[in-house]
Amino acid sequence: MNVLSLFDGMSCGQIALNRCGIKYDNYFASEIKKHAIQVTQHNYPNTIQLGDIRNIKGSDLPEIDLLIGGSPCQDFSLANKVKKGLQGEKSGLFFEYTRIMKETKPKYFLLENVVMDEKSMNFISQEIGVYPVRINSSLVSAQLRDRLYWTNIKGTGENLFGNYIKLPEDKKIMLKDIITSGDVSKEKCNCLLESESRNPGATWSSFRRFFKWGFVNLVFENKMFYESFMLKDKTLEQFKEIWKEGDTRKLNQIELERLQTVPEGYTKILNRNKAACLLGDGWTIDVICHIFNEGIKSGQFFTGDK
Numbered sequence: 001m002n003v004l005s006l007f008d009g010m011s012c013g014q015i016a017l018n019r020c021g022i023k024y025d026n027y028f029a030s031e032i033k034k035h036a037i038q039v040t041q042h043n044y045p046n047t048i049q050l051g052d053i054r055n056i057k058g059s060d061l062p063e064i065d066l067l068i069g070g071s072p073c074q075d076f077s078l079a080n081k082v083k084k085g086l087q088g089e090k091s092g093l094f095f096e097y098t099r100i101m102k103e104t105k106p107k108y109f110l111l112e113n114v115v116m117d118e119k120s121m122n123f124i125s126q127e128i129g130v131y132p133v134r135i136n137s138s139l140v141s142a143q144l145r146d147r148l149y150w151t152n153i154k155g156t157g158e159n160l161f162g163n164y165i166k167l168p169e170d171k172k173i174m175l176k177d178i179i180t181s182g183d184v185s186k187e188k189c190n191c192l193l194e195s196e197s198r199n200p201g202a203t204w205s206s207f208r209r210f211f212k213w214g215f216v217n218l219v220f221e222n223k224m225f226y227e228s229f230m231l232k233d234k235t236l237e238q239f240k241e242i243w244k245e246g247d248t249r250k251l252n253q254i255e256l257e258r259l260q261t262v263p264e265g266y267t268k269i270l271n272r273n274k275a276a277c278l279l280g281d282g283w284t285i286d287v288i289c290h291i292f293n294e295g296i297k298s299g300q301f302f303t304g305d306k
Contacts, residue, residue: 001022001023001024001025001065001066001302002024002025002026002028002061002062002063002064002065002066003017003024003026003027003028003064003065003066003067003068004028004030004061004064004066004067004068004100004104004106005027005028005029005030005068005069006030006053006056006067006068006069006071006096006097006100007030007031007053007069007070007071007072007093007097008029008030008031008036008040008069009031009033009036009070009278009281009282009283010036010039010040010266010267010278010279010282011027011029011036011039011040011043011044011047012260012262012282012283012285012288013068013110013283013288014027014029014040014043014044014047015043015262015263015266015285016283016285016288016289016292017292019285019286019289020289020292020293020296022292022296022302023302024066026048026062027044027046027047027048028048028050028061028064029047029048029049029050030049030050030051030052030053030056030069031049031051032051032052033278035270035274035277035278036278037049038269038270039266039267039269039270039275039278042269043266053093053096053097053100054096056100057103058100058102058103058104059103061104063104064104064105064106065106065107065108065302066106066107066108066109066110066302067100067101067104067106067108067109067110068109068110068111069097069110069111069112070111070112070113070283071093071094071096071097071111071113072093094113094124094127097111098127098128101128108151108152108153108295108301108302109128109150109151109152110149110150110151110153110288110291111124111128111149111150111151112147112148112149112150112283113147113148114146114147114148115134115146115147115148116148121148124150125150128150129152130150130151130152131150132148132149132150133148133149133151133164133165133167133291134146134147134148134149135147135149135167135168135287135290137284137286137287138170138188139167139168139169139170139171139287140168140171140173140261140284140286140287140290141171141173141258141259141260141261141284141286142173142174142175142177142178142188142189142258142259143188143189143190143191143192143259143260143284144188144189144190144191145191145192145284146191147284147287149165149287149291151165151291153165153291153292153294153295153300153301154294154295154298154300154301155291155294155295155297155298155300156294156297156298163298163300165290165291165294166294168286168287168290174187174188175187175188175189178255178258178259179219179251179255180252180254180255181219181221182219182220182221182226182249183219183220183223183226184218184219184220185218185220185226185229185230186214189217189251189259190214190215190216190217192217192256192259192260192276192279192280193280194276194277194280194281195280196217196250196251196256196276196277196279196280197273197274197275197276197277197280203245204240204243206218206248206250207239207243207247207248208236208240210248211229211236211239212236217250217251218248218249218250219248219249219250219251219255220247220248221246221247221248221249222246222247222248225242225243225247225248228242251276252272253267253268253272253275253276256272256275256276256279257275257279259279260279260282260283260284260285261284261285261286262279262282262285267279
């Protein structure tokens with residue numbers, strides 16, 4: 001089986017294939033980030049790197065059995081005030097995915113992206129030929145990560161329109177279950193983003209944003225400070241008077257890997273900051289495994305041999 005992964009990042013697709021026990025002969029990857037390629041080649045040295053997606057031609061490749069990828073999502077993201085959608089420079093690279101899909105005519109495909117406005121979702125669905133399944137990573141991890149997955153892999157669910165991918169069962173993994181030390185005030189981690197790589201230190205500004213808006217992922221290392229925060233017995237200014245470095249911290253590298261269900265140590269050749277950048281851009285491995293396994297169970301996907 002030949003696999004082509006576009007926007008491969010640190011090769012989350014390859015992790016999922018191996019975790020599911022799916023055999024493949026060649027894994028072709030299109031990626032331009034230096035650190036992502038370094039991590040991939042460290043863990044999977046046989047990966048065939050193809051470089052920039054815009055320079056790839058289907059005619060230069062052997063028969064592709066599985067095409068996977070998650071095109072850039074920044075122009076779709078609900079977090080952005082200005083959403084250029086498919087007209088944006090980054091998210092517009094979706095058209096490179098469809099171009100290569102038409103050129104290679106893979107037997108199976110999988111495309112991932114963020115939850116977006118209905119118009120954009122419908123347009124992508126018409127271009128791809130299927131509507132997406134919506135899966136939140138919170139079902140298989142301690143992270144809130146709501147995503148859309150377009151695929152022609154058929155699952156075990158059945159309705160009038162045929163087989164479909166069912167949602168995974170809730171594993172009920174909480175944030176407190178995956179941290180290496182300390183306490184947390186939330187059941188689930190906010191969605192990891194590339195921005196998790198910025199300002200990794202435990203700063204007062206991080207706690208201030210956490211106190212006011214709650215979108216920062218923080219761990220409390222000081223038990224008394226944590227209990228005071230949970231009781232809400234102080235104002236922000238009062239907390240400022242007692243907060244000291246070490247009372248709170250950002251998520252560490254192992255925790256970030258666990259949140260994406262990536263094997264522990266997979267990004268160890270990078271420092272925490274660079275690893276956080278890749279992990280924030282990556283896939284939740286167990287969601288991808290669920291989709292692959294659904295296909296295997298339904299008899300609609302590769303078990304290893306063509």
